[in-house]
Amino acid sequence: MTDQQRAGATVAGTVPDDDFDGIAAEIEHEIEQDIDHMRTDHLDEHLDDPSAPTATPSHSVDEYVLGDRNPTADIFVAERPWGDFQQFVSNEQVTVKIITVQPGHRLSLQRHDHRGEMWQVLDVPIDITVDEREWVAQPGETIWVPRGATHRMGNSGDRAGRLLEVAFGHFDEGDIERLQDDYAR
Structure with missing residues (x-):
């Protein structure tokens, strides 16, 4: 050369x-x-x-x-x-979703055996639970949910909120152990 x-x-x-x-x-x-x-x-x-x-x-x-x-x-x-x-990631096998949580609603308290998740709060504050810790995450905040950790996201605000979710490990919607669910699922 x-x-x-x-x-x-x-x-x-x-x-x-x-x-x-x-x-x-x-x-x-x-x-x-x-x-x-x-x-x-x-x-x-x-x-x-x-x-x-x-x-x-x-x-x-x-x-x-x-x-x-x-x-x-x-x-x-x-x-x-x-x-x-x-x-956040490069050349890895991941599953990426944008989750929208409506005002006054929350996902089930859950955990996964086969994946960890990284969440990025996109537009409004979101109520977060990871194991024993609870807080309100602000837009731009990044949260790591280790495999097996108890977790939940909710929206106590007055407009819909979105999170970017990147799942690491084997992704399967059946890999959800619901510990508490507002919708009796």
């Missing part, structure tokens, strides 16, 4: 077959270095922030598969000229 190519110039043309594998491997390596550098640069800005994501999360495959890992510990934040974005 020439210095001009490394500087980011676009090169048009053909690559001999015998050179392709080497060039592709070099490009992949450079991209990985750029990504690692970007993560490190971002994290250096927040070294004193205990809630900042870690550069090298260490989780076992079983934690990912069973829903035992807390993805809120690995949220990646990237700043851009127009603002920023939060990346």
